[in-house]
Amino acid sequence: TAIDEKFSSPHKFRLFFDTGSIPKEEKLKASELHLSRIALPNNELAQSKATILVYDIVRPGRKGRREPLLRLIDNKSINTYHNTTINLDVQPAVARWLDEPKHNHGILVQVTGIGKKQKKVQHVRLKRSTIEDDDHWPAMSPTLYTYTDDGRNKMATAAEIMERRARRAAMNKKRRKDGRENCRRYPLYVDFVDVGWNDWIVAPPGYDAFYCHGDCPFPLSDHLNSTNHAIVQNLVYSTNPSLVPRACCVPTALSSISMLYLDEENKVVLKNYQDMAVIGCGCR
Numbered sequence: 001t002a003i004d005e006k007f008s009s010p011h012k013f014r015l016f017f018d019t020g021s022i023p024k025e026e027k028l029k030a031s032e033l034h035l036s037r038i039a040l041p042n043n044e045l046a047q048s049k050a051t052i053l054v055y056d057i058v059r060p061g062r063k064g065r066r067e068p069l070l071r072l073i074d075n076k077s078i079n080t081y082h083n084t085t086i087n088l089d090v091q092p093a094v095a096r097w098l099d100e101p102k103h104n105h106g107i108l109v110q111v112t113g114i115g116k117k118q119k120k121v122q123h124v125r126l127k128r129s130t131i132e133d134d135d136h137w138p139a140m141s142p143t144l145y146t147y148t149d150d151g152r153n154k155m156a157t158a159a160e161i162m163e164r165r166a167r168r169a170a171m172n173k174k175r176r177k178d179g180r181e182n183c184r185r186y187p188l189y190v191d192f193v194d195v196g197w198n199d200w201i202v203a204p205p206g207y208d209a210f211y212c213h214g215d216c217p218f219p220l221s222d223h224l225n226s227t228n229h230a231i232v233q234n235l236v237y238s239t240n241p242s243l244v245p246r247a248c249c250v251p252t253a254l255s256s257i258s259m260l261y262l263d264e265e266n267k268v269v270l271k272n273y274q275d276m277a278v279i280g281c282g283c284r
Contacts, residue, residue, distance in 0.1 A: 013126035014057070016106035017144045019097050026148035031094040032087050033107070034143045037124045039083040050113040052076050052086060052124060056093035057105040070108060078124075086124065094146060109142075183214035183249035185281045202260040202268055209277050216247040216283035225252050225282030234283075252282035 015033075022028075033054065054074045061068035074088045090107060097104040111124050125140045191206040192198045198205070216226070218234040230247035237246045254275040263269050 011111040011124070011126075012109070014106050014108050015126070015142050016104075017094075019094060019104065019146070020101065022098060022146060022148060023150070024098075026150045028091065028095055028098060028146065029149050030147040031089070031091040032145045033090045033109075034145060035086045035088070035109070035124050035126070036140045036142075037078075037083055037086065039081055048079055048081050050078050050080050050111055052078060052088065053110045053112060054088050054090060055108040055110070056090075056096065057108055058096075058103075060105050068108075073107075090144070094144070181214045183212065183216050183281055183283050185210050185278055186213055200262050202262060204257075204259065207257050207277065210279075212249045212251050212278060212281035214249045214281075216249055218246075225280060227282075227284055230283045247283040249281055250284050251278045251280070252284070253279040255279050 035052070052075060053072060055070040056073050057068060058071050059069035071092070073090055073092045076086060076088060078086060093107055109124075109126055111126075126142065128137045128141065188209045188211045189206055190209045192201050193205070216230065216234065218238045219231070226247065233244055234247050236244050255277045256272050256274045257276045258270060258272050260268055260270055
């Protein structure tokens with residue numbers, strides 16, 4: 001628009017998002033602005049730190065008559081040598097737009113602290129370049145994410161959550177009565193003669209490799225060394241077993257061993273082999 005053309009600097013730009021498609025009956029829970037960026041060349045003389053400021057444009061300015069009324073809603077320090085996506089909280093602005101649709105004037109994003117030699121370089125992608133094609137820009141353009149609640153799923157009370165956990169724990173105890181054990185480490189000695197490796201390995205004759213085995217029951221206990229992803233996967237499995245498999249018992253920490261072996265020229269070589277023996281197991 002004509003307003004956007006006034007922002008000649010690559011480090012300051014107005015972003016406008018149409019929130020009219022969000023149903024009025026849904027309650028806004030969160031809203032984030034995601035900005036992509038391009039890492040600047042690592043130059044010792046250049047400034048590596050910068051700050052992103054996000055303002056809600058409460059009232060636009062008029063040239064020669066009044067300054068715009070801006071409200072700072074979030075800021076974040078960044079390293080210009082990195083290219084990870086930046087997430088900024090813009091819920092206050094989106095909430096105001098939903099209450100007052102006619103007063104949605106967009107948000108102003110400003111990158112400060114950029115060094116003099118980087119002034120003309122666009123680190124944070126705020127606007128499309130003239131040579132950018134239609135396929136590339138959508139992946140790099142600023143994106144607004146809104147999270148709403150339509151009220152269909154009621155939030156459980158603390159008492160209901162505790163009751164569900166008690167039921168699951170009781171079910172879990174019943175499962176363990178069938179003789180199966182939870183995920184843990186078991187002993188395993190690998191003899192190089194048995195696996196046919198003794199013709200090239202000089203020493204040792206074998207080693208303790210260990211292995212992981214056992215169930216990853218729902219809900220996963222803390223001692224099972226599980227990840228958040230494994231917890232969520234088991235949660236999905238408990239509701240729909242045909243959709244995903246249960247989390248698996250796998251090694252979570254491994255150690256190395258040193259071995260003497262004969263190379264192609266029949267010379268004895270000492271080498272340290274990584275990830276050979278299991279130290280810990282967990283549900284992943």
